[in-house]
Amino acid sequence: MKSSGVPKALVIGGSLGGLFAATALRAIGWQVDIYERSPAAMDSRGGGIVLQADVLHHFRYAGIHPAGALGVRSHDRLYLDREGSVVHKEPMPQTQTSWNTLYSSLFSAFAAEHYHRGKTLVDLTQNEHRVTAIFADGSTAEADLLIGADGSGSTVRSVVLPGTVPSYSGYVVWRGLVDEEQLPDFAKMQLYEDFVFQQDPESLMLEYMVPSVNGSVNPGERRFNWLWYLKAAQGAELDAVLTDSDGRRRSHSIPPGALATGQDAYIRGMGERQANPAFRELIRQTQDIFVQAILDLKVPQMVFGRVLLTGDAAFVPRPHTAGSTAKAARNALALAQTIDDIGDLDKALLAWQQQQLAEGMRMADWGVSMGNRIMGIAQA
Template sequence: MNAIDKRALVIGGSLAGLFAGTLLRSIGWQVDIYERSPHNLDSRGGGIVLQPDVVEAFQRAGIIYEAPLGVVAHERYYLNRDGSIAQPMPMRQTLTSWNLLYGSMRRHFPVEHYHQGKHLTEIQQDGLAVAAMFADGTHETGDLLVGADGPTSIIRHLLLPDYTTQYAGYVAYRGLVDESELDPATAKLLTERFVFYQFSNSHILQYVIPGENDSLIPGERRFNWVWYVNYNQTSELPDILTVFIGQRREYSIAPGMIHPTVEQAMRSYADRVLAPPFQKLVAATREPFVQAILDLGVPQMAFDRIALIGDAAFIPRPHTAASTAKAAANAIALVDALVDSNHDVPKALEAWEGNQLALGMRLWESGEALGERSQFMYGEGRTEG
């Protein structure tokens, strides 16, 4: 049977699912992506440090893009408490956005094969094929099913019900600020640099990313910031993850949805503890958002004709800057294994799994070490300034 006769079902239509879908199509597979959300996803997320695996995935999938795929930062600055520069470091990196990567892949993937509002309820396989059943009563059958449905993966829950995400003890506040909305002196310090401010049990960082409509034109880009803050899981986290209409979210609150009391407390805390350039950056942010930092690792990623990839399998803490790259690496290795095994799915997944488990575990352990050093060097609490 030729590759063109093979069909893949990809569950999850965010970055990991699109990496898998576009790369599988590049080796001749028929692919359908099923996304649980009925809404477009192009309004979520902030900045991403561009890694080589993502560039390789774009190239191999034949996705046309304007080079570079983001904004180039030429150096890193570490700030003192008064906002002066403590330590400059030459370091060239490209910083991109979730929206740019998602939009580029989404436009490349055939719209008729990207299905929204598809909530998976059950999976079955018999050695010859794998089937997916959805809440709307429909079902689909293929040769391969890719579980790319993120931290709350239904695929993982069905296959490995004992493995769930664990709260790491802190959250990431995030925000985006248009270049034109920051005062000139602060903008000059932060533009095209990776800037950090570290203090007891916390740190904040920022870099410039593409702006509206993926613009890379100076003056039209955005400052992207991330601030890690400790909160107790029992006494504090439930309030942080409650949206302004009073509903509790599992692990993140979207822009514009943070409860006003939580947002005001965050802004007041920023004024007390952050270096002045970051105080100004947070103050200029119209709609901050927040996500709980999670840990997740699994002992198995291949299940006959089913593969778990991306955050459905391992969630490295964001300090590694590797979550998106890991999803791309999982997908690249998957298509390589399929080609090497002449598209024999069980054989390919068996060959694929070992290195991907090792990659996930290495990033998981590295991220945990970085996070523990950053957030808990002086106990579990927060610096009050």
Template sequence: MNATGKRAIIIGGSLGGLFAGILLRAVGWQVDIYERSPHALDSRGGGVVLQPDVVEAFQRAGITEGAPWGVVANERYYLKRDGSIAQRMPMRQTLTSWNLLYGTMRRHVPKEHYHQGKNLTELQQDSQQVTAIFADGTTATADLLIGADGANSTVRQLLLPSYAPQYAGYVAYRGLVDETDLDPETAALMTERFVFYQFPNSHILQYVIPGEDESLVPGNRRFNWVWYVNYDEQTELSHILTDRDGKRRDYSVPPGLMAAGVEQAMHSYADTALAPPFQKLVAATKEPFVQTILDLGVPQMAFGRVALVGDAAFIPRPHTAASVSKGAANAIALADALVAQNHDAPKGLSAWEAEQLRLGMHLWKVGQDLGERSQFMYGTGRSEGG
């Protein structure tokens, strides 16, 4: 489908790139997505809070299968140190998974327009077109190029070389546990609720998400947990980010690759600091992973025929539950702006940019405020529980 005669190149084939791809296709653009990884992307990040922008993006793209796209939690529990309930709060939310969102959108992008193992090395643009040059010597030319290549964005590095993500002072340990792998008492407490345990300079949370195969059937789903822990950048972070093969990772260590010593230390800290239900949840996790919490904000998102979207432009801390939905919001607004400007890419980007910068700045600031309050009220170190 190329009703407009216009073509877009998207650099980055994860969620941000897929949102842009499905929404531009929906307004009549031909879209080609170029992903640097040669492998199928999988399980990056585990659970996601399903926000209205994501639902709107799916609806605009004509994606209806799989709805409601997540597991409903009707309330929040805050636990005491002994695992009993300190506070109950009614709050209905739908919780989904990275895998479900990715799989749903990938099925709506024709295979011949999703290219893997493509490393961008250079951009060239003039008044008529923009060209991407890849490490394998191939090129692609279009009317518009979208940098949706995440925290480590090559597009951003080419356009704004002095802007890079900054470590926020803490990491998120994360894990997924199949429903059948948790003892019944703990599972009953955790199921279809957002459960938190907070203690000085840290907190852990969990919720149920679709299963590995996107299943929403009770018994086939997963518990998803996230635990925020402070580590000093100079003396500790490098150790946490060195994987079991001795490779120092940039920002995260994926499932199955955490070094044995790091995993063991995490379990020991869990047994010391966490409420018993969360101790059991962490203990039941087969392949925990770790992600650094980052801050990034850019002063510009539109560069002639090139746009930065999603985490390539702004990384809000995960306490906002808005990183994925921000990518969807960027893409919705971009599609609208292009339609309003008769599919003139430079004019569309120019009209689009100001509001997206405002959104990014707002989420960035809110996330920082939430994180600073959670993690650094008692200095920058780690507590032994509360």
């Protein structure tokens, strides 16, 4: 970027989206600081992720060299019925990774002294060329650019687009992870290194293998990652799903270890009645089941002067697209490339927005169409 002095960015949100943005801008010579609201080190969240080319392109651009393989290769797609018989099989090689594998690679590549924990954004101000972040502890930070990479519940978005919040899709996803060695042989043989589905009316279950918690992809050390999409009506039913073991109604997800006893019993009972034998065993062997409401979000713009929204702070695509993480990587990579190519920051931001806004809209709309078709929800 053509500028006198080193340009500076503030990134709000220290998960994958924030690290993608920070490492991409750093690659073009920017000074970047990340501000993460959580005071503790971030742990494994979300489970498995299908590894897309956008993530690999970002890693190469940002000069990130993972210590080992990023994921587990699957070979075929299998569709099972409730009895466990194969009703369809087709070769479709792909690679699956995990949140903690990507986070570890990105975090290790970013300077620790520029990653600030326990910093909760409460407001921001800006003028023509500078933006100031104001935090709950009374501290402030100033830069040329502020990036809202703080997820679907974005505080940055609440400031620049008040009232723009995610909407509930009508269904949730129950999730779990099982260490490879824990699964009985009969189930392991049917699921091993394949992407496996069971689809029923208003229900979709799927499974694939991901690296271990410490990133190992060695056979015997990996994990089976499973998901089960089921409807939950807005109101009392959804409230029950999202009320944790302490009786607190969460906004959109219950993390591992916090699921209420009644909801844990519900999904395990559903597994006994409706899952094929291999999937049933996966649910039985899962110690901590967790659940997330499936949300939709589209913003009308992504750039607001020297403030921008990226990743899930701007668009939340349905998970059937396998595109949320890839979208965050693509947003970040395109931002850095556009700024570097154009030079003038304000012109670059508008050019970036034009492309990324259109791509975000397309992915969000595609996800809604696909998800509603899978779950038997009438199109609006």
